[in-house]
Amino acid sequence: MKKTLLFSKETIREKVKELASQISSDYEGEEPIFIGILNGAVFFLSDLVRELSIPVKMDFIRASSYGSKMVSSAEVQLTKDIEIPVHGKPVILVEDIVDTGLTLSYIMKNLEHRHPESIKICSLINKFERREVSIQVDYCGFQIEEGFIVGYGLDYDEDYRHLPDIYVLK
Ligand code: IMP
Ligand code: MG
Numbered sequence: 001m002k003k004t005l006l007f008s009k010e011t012i013r014e015k016v017k018e019l020a021s022q023i024s025s026d027y028e029g030e031e032p033i034f035i036g037i038l039n040g041a042v043f044f045l046s047d048l049v050r051e052l053s054i055p056v057k058m059d060f061i062r063a064s065s066y067g068s069k070m071v072s073s074a075e076v077q078l079t080k081d082i083e084i085p086v087h088g089k090p091v092i093l094v095e096d097i098v099d100t101g102l103t104l105s106y107i108m109k110n111l112e113h114r115h116p117e118s119i120k121i122c123s124l125i126n127k128f129e130r131r132e133v134s135i136q137v138d139y140c141g142f143q144i145e146e147g148f149i150v151g152y153g154l155d156y157d158e159d160y161r162h163l164p165d166i167y168v169l170k
Helices: 009-026 042-049 102-112
Strands: 003-007 033-038 057-065 076-080 090-098 118-127 139-144 148-150 166-169
Touching: 003 009, 009 042, 009 118, 009 139, 033 042, 033 102, 042 090, 057 102, 076 102, 090 102, 102 118
Parallel strands: 033 057, 033 090, 090 118, 118 139
Antiparallel strands: 003 166, 057 076, 148 166
16 A cells, blocks of 8 residues: 655644644643543644643543444444543543544543533544534644545554654555
Protein backbone atom coordinates (compact mmCIF):
# COMPACT_ATOMS: atom_id res chain seq x y z
CA MET A 1 0.00 0.00 0.00
CA LYS A 2 1.18 3.51 -0.85
CA LYS A 3 1.18 6.33 1.67
CA THR A 4 1.16 10.02 0.76
CA LEU A 5 1.95 12.81 3.24
CA LEU A 6 -1.16 14.72 4.35
CA PHE A 7 -0.18 16.66 7.52
CA SER A 8 3.48 17.05 8.51
CA LYS A 9 4.56 16.92 12.14
CA GLU A 10 5.17 20.69 12.03
CA THR A 11 1.62 21.31 10.79
CA ILE A 12 0.26 18.99 13.49
CA ARG A 13 2.32 20.74 16.20
CA GLU A 14 0.96 24.16 15.17
CA LYS A 15 -2.62 22.87 15.17
CA VAL A 16 -2.18 21.23 18.58
CA LYS A 17 -0.89 24.55 19.97
CA GLU A 18 -3.92 26.42 18.54
CA LEU A 19 -6.34 23.93 20.08
CA ALA A 20 -4.53 24.03 23.43
CA SER A 21 -4.64 27.80 23.53
CA GLN A 22 -8.39 27.81 22.72
CA ILE A 23 -9.11 25.19 25.41
CA SER A 24 -6.92 26.98 27.98
CA SER A 25 -8.86 30.18 27.49
CA ASP A 26 -12.30 28.47 27.48
CA TYR A 27 -11.51 26.58 30.71
CA GLU A 28 -9.66 29.37 32.55
CA GLY A 29 -10.05 28.83 36.31
CA GLU A 30 -11.25 25.23 35.85
CA GLU A 31 -9.60 21.84 35.94
CA PRO A 32 -11.15 19.72 33.18
CA ILE A 33 -10.73 15.96 33.01
CA PHE A 34 -9.27 14.92 29.67
CA ILE A 35 -10.42 11.45 28.66
CA GLY A 36 -8.39 9.95 25.83
CA ILE A 37 -9.95 7.23 23.70
CA LEU A 38 -7.44 4.40 23.38
CA ASN A 39 -5.36 3.61 21.45
CA GLY A 40 -5.43 6.23 18.72
CA ALA A 41 -5.66 9.40 20.83
CA VAL A 42 -2.55 8.70 22.91
CA PHE A 43 -0.08 10.88 21.00
CA PHE A 44 -2.55 13.69 20.36
CA LEU A 45 -3.65 13.82 24.01
CA SER A 46 -0.11 13.77 25.37
CA ASP A 47 0.99 16.58 23.04
CA LEU A 48 -2.18 18.59 23.69
CA VAL A 49 -2.05 18.60 27.50
CA ARG A 50 1.60 19.68 27.46
CA GLU A 51 0.62 22.87 25.60
CA LEU A 52 -2.13 23.85 28.06
CA SER A 53 -1.80 26.68 30.56
CA ILE A 54 -4.47 25.28 32.91
CA PRO A 55 -4.28 22.32 35.31
CA VAL A 56 -5.94 19.12 34.09
CA LYS A 57 -6.55 15.53 35.07
CA MET A 58 -6.19 12.70 32.56
CA ASP A 59 -7.81 9.32 32.16
CA PHE A 60 -8.42 6.83 29.36
CA ILE A 61 -11.31 4.84 27.99
CA ARG A 62 -11.40 2.15 25.36
CA ALA A 63 -14.22 0.93 23.18
CA SER A 64 -14.39 -1.70 20.52
CA SER A 65 -16.98 -2.11 17.85
CA TYR A 66 -17.77 -5.61 16.76
CA GLY A 67 -18.43 -6.69 13.21
CA SER A 68 -18.36 -4.19 10.41
CA LYS A 69 -18.93 -0.47 10.80
CA MET A 70 -22.34 -1.06 9.22
CA VAL A 71 -23.70 -2.18 12.59
CA SER A 72 -25.56 -0.06 15.09
CA SER A 73 -24.00 1.67 18.09
CA ALA A 74 -25.47 -1.12 20.25
CA GLU A 75 -22.53 -3.15 18.99
CA VAL A 76 -20.01 -0.81 20.61
CA GLN A 77 -18.69 -1.97 23.99
CA LEU A 78 -16.42 -0.45 26.59
CA THR A 79 -13.36 -2.63 27.04
CA LYS A 80 -11.57 -0.27 29.46
CA ASP A 81 -13.33 2.23 31.69
CA ILE A 82 -12.11 5.47 33.26
CA GLU A 83 -11.06 5.42 36.91
CA ILE A 84 -11.41 9.09 37.88
CA PRO A 85 -14.95 10.08 39.02
CA VAL A 86 -16.41 12.65 36.61
CA HIS A 87 -19.56 13.59 38.55
CA GLY A 88 -19.94 17.38 38.52
CA LYS A 89 -16.69 17.88 36.59
CA PRO A 90 -16.03 19.31 33.14
CA VAL A 91 -14.95 16.53 30.77
CA ILE A 92 -13.15 16.81 27.44
CA LEU A 93 -13.23 13.64 25.36
CA VAL A 94 -10.19 13.34 23.13
CA GLU A 95 -10.37 11.27 19.94
CA ASP A 96 -8.00 10.80 17.01
CA ILE A 97 -10.66 10.77 14.29
CA VAL A 98 -14.45 10.88 14.13
CA ASP A 99 -15.67 8.75 11.23
CA THR A 100 -19.20 7.26 11.47
CA GLY A 101 -19.57 8.90 14.89
CA LEU A 102 -20.85 5.65 16.46
CA THR A 103 -17.97 5.19 18.89
CA LEU A 104 -18.15 8.73 20.24
CA SER A 105 -21.93 8.80 20.51
CA TYR A 106 -21.81 5.56 22.51
CA ILE A 107 -19.09 6.88 24.83
CA MET A 108 -20.89 10.23 25.25
CA LYS A 109 -24.12 8.49 26.28
CA ASN A 110 -22.24 6.23 28.65
CA LEU A 111 -20.48 9.17 30.32
CA GLU A 112 -23.66 11.28 30.51
CA HIS A 113 -25.09 8.70 32.91
CA ARG A 114 -22.37 9.68 35.38
CA HIS A 115 -23.49 13.31 35.35
CA PRO A 116 -20.37 15.30 34.56
CA GLU A 117 -20.82 19.10 34.64
CA SER A 118 -20.24 19.17 30.86
CA ILE A 119 -18.80 17.04 28.06
CA LYS A 120 -17.00 18.48 25.08
CA ILE A 121 -15.34 16.69 22.21
CA CYS A 122 -11.87 17.38 20.93
CA SER A 123 -10.86 15.42 17.84
CA LEU A 124 -7.69 15.82 15.84
CA ILE A 125 -9.55 14.92 12.66
CA ASN A 126 -13.19 15.10 11.64
CA LYS A 127 -14.00 12.94 8.60
CA PHE A 128 -17.42 13.32 6.97
CA GLU A 129 -17.57 10.62 4.29
CA ARG A 130 -19.19 7.90 6.40
CA ARG A 131 -20.95 9.89 9.16
CA GLU A 132 -24.01 8.04 10.48
CA VAL A 133 -24.90 9.90 13.66
CA SER A 134 -24.66 13.60 14.23
CA ILE A 135 -21.74 14.54 16.48
CA GLN A 136 -20.75 18.02 17.54
CA VAL A 137 -16.95 18.26 17.54
CA ASP A 138 -16.25 21.26 19.77
CA TYR A 139 -12.50 21.38 19.16
CA CYS A 140 -11.43 20.07 15.78
CA GLY A 141 -7.90 19.98 14.38
CA PHE A 142 -8.45 19.13 10.73
CA GLN A 143 -11.50 18.36 8.61
CA ILE A 144 -11.30 15.91 5.71
CA GLU A 145 -14.00 14.70 3.36
CA GLU A 146 -12.76 11.19 2.76
CA GLY A 147 -9.87 8.76 2.64
CA PHE A 148 -8.12 6.42 5.07
CA ILE A 149 -5.35 8.06 7.03
CA VAL A 150 -2.55 6.75 9.23
CA GLY A 151 0.19 8.01 11.52
CA TYR A 152 0.33 10.09 14.74
CA GLY A 153 -1.75 7.44 16.54
CA LEU A 154 -3.93 6.44 13.60
CA ASP A 155 -3.43 2.84 12.51
CA TYR A 156 -4.25 0.41 9.78
CA ASP A 157 -4.47 -2.99 11.45
CA GLU A 158 -2.15 -1.71 14.23
CA ASP A 159 0.50 -0.59 11.73
CA TYR A 160 1.73 3.00 11.16
CA ARG A 161 0.59 4.33 14.56
CA HIS A 162 4.08 5.42 15.59
CA LEU A 163 4.72 7.66 12.56
CA PRO A 164 5.19 11.36 13.52
CA ASP A 165 3.37 12.66 10.40
CA ILE A 166 -0.09 11.84 9.01
CA TYR A 167 -0.48 10.09 5.64
CA VAL A 168 -3.26 9.04 3.31
CA LEU A 169 -3.14 5.31 2.65
CA LYS A 170 -4.05 4.00 -0.81
P1 IMP B 1 -16.36 5.79 14.33
O1 IMP B 1 -16.46 7.29 14.39
O2 IMP B 1 -17.17 5.09 15.37
O3 IMP B 1 -16.64 5.27 12.95
O4 IMP B 1 -14.92 5.29 14.64
C1 IMP B 1 -13.83 6.10 14.78
C2 IMP B 1 -12.65 5.18 14.92
O5 IMP B 1 -12.44 4.45 13.69
C3 IMP B 1 -11.40 5.99 15.14
O6 IMP B 1 -11.14 6.15 16.51
C4 IMP B 1 -10.36 5.14 14.47
O7 IMP B 1 -9.88 4.16 15.36
C5 IMP B 1 -11.10 4.43 13.35
N1 IMP B 1 -10.91 5.15 12.06
C6 IMP B 1 -11.86 5.77 11.33
N2 IMP B 1 -11.35 6.33 10.22
C7 IMP B 1 -10.03 6.07 10.26
C8 IMP B 1 -8.93 6.40 9.38
O8 IMP B 1 -9.05 7.07 8.35
N3 IMP B 1 -7.71 5.94 9.79
C9 IMP B 1 -7.50 5.21 10.91
N4 IMP B 1 -8.49 4.90 11.76
C10 IMP B 1 -9.74 5.32 11.43
MG1 MG C 1 -9.63 5.14 17.70
